[in-house]
Amino acid sequence: MNMLTKTIRFHFISLFNTQLIVATAVLLFHLLLSITLIHLVTVKGTAGSNDVIVMVWIFVLGLVVFTPSFKYLLSQGMSRRRFFTVMSASIALLAAAFALLSTIFYAINLKVARVMMIYEIMYPNHNVFSILVWEFAVLLFLGMLGWLIRLIYYQSDRNTKLIVTFAPFIVVSLLIFFNVLLDGAIGHGIWYFLKVVMGFTFSIPNPFIGAASMTAAAAILGVPIYLMMRRAQTKD
Amino acid sequence: MSIIEVKNVSKNFGKTEALKNVSVTFEPEKIYGLLGRNGAGKTTLLNIITNKIFADTGEVLVDGEKAEENDRAQAKIYFMTEKNVHPWDMKVRNGFRWAHEFNPNFNMEYAQTLAGKFKLDTGKKIKNLSSGYNSIFKSILALASGLPVIVFDEPVLGLDAAHRELFYRELLAYYSEHPKTVVIATHLIDEVAEVLEQVVILKDGKLILAKPVESVLELAYSVSGDGASVDQYTKSKNTIREETIGKFKVATIYQKRENGDRARIQELGLETTPARLQEVFISLTNS
Numbered sequence: 001m002n003m004l005t006k007t008i009r010f011h012f013i014s015l016f017n018t019q020l021i022v023a024t025a026v027l028l029f030h031l032l033l034s035i036t037l038i039h040l041v042t043v044k045g046t047a048g049s050n051d052v053i054v055m056v057w058i059f060v061l062g063l064v065v066f067t068p069s070f071k072y073l074l075s076q077g078m079s080r081r082r083f084f085t086v087m088s089a090s091i092a093l094l095a096a097a098f099a100l101l102s103t104i105f106y107a108i109n110l111k112v113a114r115v116m117m118i119y120e121i122m123y124p125n126h127n128v129f130s131i132l133v134w135e136f137a138v139l140l141f142l143g144m145l146g147w148l149i150r151l152i153y154y155q156s157d158r159n160t161k162l163i164v165t166f167a168p169f170i171v172v173s174l175l176i177f178f179n180v181l182l183d184g185a186i187g188h189g190i191w192y193f194l195k196v197v198m199g200f201t202f203s204i205p206n207p208f209i210g211a212a213s214m215t216a217a218a219a220i221l222g223v224p225i226y227l228m229m230r231r232a233q234t235k236d
Numbered sequence: 237m238s239i240i241e242v243k244n245v246s247k248n249f250g251k252t253e254a255l256k257n258v259s260v261t262f263e264p265e266k267i268y269g270l271l272g273r274n275g276a277g278k279t280t281l282l283n284i285i286t287n288k289i290f291a292d293t294g295e296v297l298v299d300g301e302k303a304e305e306n307d308r309a310q311a312k313i314y315f316m317t318e319k320n321v322h323p324w325d326m327k328v329r330n331g332f333r334w335a336h337e338f339n340p341n342f343n344m345e346y347a348q349t350l351a352g353k354f355k356l357d358t359g360k361k362i363k364n365l366s367s368g369y370n371s372i373f374k375s376i377l378a379l380a381s382g383l384p385v386i387v388f389d390e391p392v393l394g395l396d397a398a399h400r401e402l403f404y405r406e407l408l409a410y411y412s413e414h415p416k417t418v419v420i421a422t423h424l425i426d427e428v429a430e431v432l433e434q435v436v437i438l439k440d441g442k443l444i445l446a447k448p449v450e451s452v453l454e455l456a457y458s459v460s461g462d463g464a465s466v467d468q469y470t471k472s473k474n475t476i477r478e479e480t481i482g483k484f485k486v487a488t489i490y491q492k493r494e495n496g497d498r499a500r501i502q503e504l505g506l507e508t509t510p511a512r513l514q515e516v517f518i519s520l521t522n523s
Contacts, residue, residue, distance in 0.1 A: 006337050014323050014334065068323045074288060075321040076338040077310035233289040 007086035054098040062146020095139035134207040137214035144221040237264040238384040245294035254280040256441040265415035272438035278421040286315040314381035329358040341382030367394035385417045429513040456511035460486040465504040476519035
């Protein structure tokens with residue numbers, strides 16, 4: 001437990017610190033920009049979303065933080081199993097911090113300007129708690145996704161990297177091809193699946209179903225991450 | 237007091253055999269020199285011992301426990317790597333601070349004293365340190381770690397002569413007060429020879445020698461003089477190196493001296509000199 005808190009502190013103070021400051025500054029800038037625009041423009045409407053900023057941010061952090069953290073913590077005698085635990089916990093805490101940050105900025109925005117979040121577009125019925133929970137789950141998923149992608153590249157040789165890079169384009173192209181062949185059945189299937197897991201099948205879309213699905217998806221991503229972490233070796 | 241046992245360790249990188257069935261024991265409270273030419277497998281062996289990479293076959297034990305993926309075993313070893321492992325914008329003083337956080341044995345006071353002796357600016361970012369000061373920073377972390385096993389990979393890389401001397405002095409001073417198992421992988425053999433008690437030599441991934449320095453140097457000596465006389469003397473000897481300049485020849489022999497050897501050398505008009513560790517190393521790794 002002691003090592004867990006130490007490592008989380010290390011991540012926040014030595015690796016996430018600049019990112020948290022910059023993300024806060026960007027959110028602040030976004031807020032000021034929204035206020036300025038809404039007061040300058042006479043047409044009624046909404047300004048862009050600020051939760052996208054933290055979504056992109058945590059994904060990028062998931063991508064970039066793994067290597068320096070892995071190198072340093074392994075040099076401190078930490079095993080890979082423990083590294084997996086502390087890194088997952090750090091991403092979860094970072095997701096919570098970013099969710100809180102974007103919710104606070106959203107609340108401020110509501111008082112001074114009209115800023116839509118992605119969440120609002122998806123779930124019309126909302127409150128601060130449901131926003132916080134949903135944002136946390138999405139951010140956790142994106143942070144883990146960033147980590148998984150980085151790890152795949154880290155563990156791959158040049159040929160595998162090429163395959164991994166082009167595979168999504170090939171898979172999507174094949175899906176589109178077969179979707180046309182099957183009269184849109186694949187598209188409908190995917191859309192129905194997304195509607196179910198994101199809680200859209202209820203008369204009022206349920207954000208907690210979406211949050212639970214995203215958290216489950218993050219946990220599922222943890223499986224390949226753990227399996228790859230077990231045999232990860234440091235590289236110069 | 238910790239003992240490291242390397243048992244039948246092999247490691248391949250693609251088609252390259254980096255380590256071939258290496259078995260060696262690093263006993264407690266001794267200073268080891270891990271020597272080998274570039275690509276001999278020194279860093280690979282150290283990386284396996286310290287759980288940075290995995291052996292393909294074989295195992296490493298620390299005090300009888302498997303070293304691989306074992307937090308308790310790894311908590312006994314500090315590895316000063318040649319590469320920088322610290323986050324890119326970390327300051328030296330924070331490097332010390334985090335070392336103390338993760339390792340309660342880390343002696344902050346001693347680290348600060350050493351930083352003062354080496355004139356290391358602790359307010360500087362690690363990425364802005366020169367290569368010499370980078371080595372100094374990492375060496376300080378290792379010396380102040382307080383762990384029973386300290387492993388150095390090229391500790392004096394980029395250091396000027398004065399700093400190198402200071403490093404060896406500090407290492408010996410600290411070792412005499414707090415005996416530990418110290419492993420030094422280096423290319424600067426002549427400099428480190430004075431400090432070493434044991435020598436481990438790797439060649440092309442194979443262990444070719446693991447002995448006390450004293451016994452290695454006891455066996456090695458050079459004879460020089462007229463080429464024909466040198467040839468006559470070395471005919472039945474284990475000659476590991478020969479060098480000829482005109483009629484003059486020098487041969488390095490690695491074999492226990494027999495009773496009649498001294499008289500034979502005199503009889504043939506040859507001169508004998510004790511061999512340096514570096515000479516033995518070059519001879520063994522070239523042959």
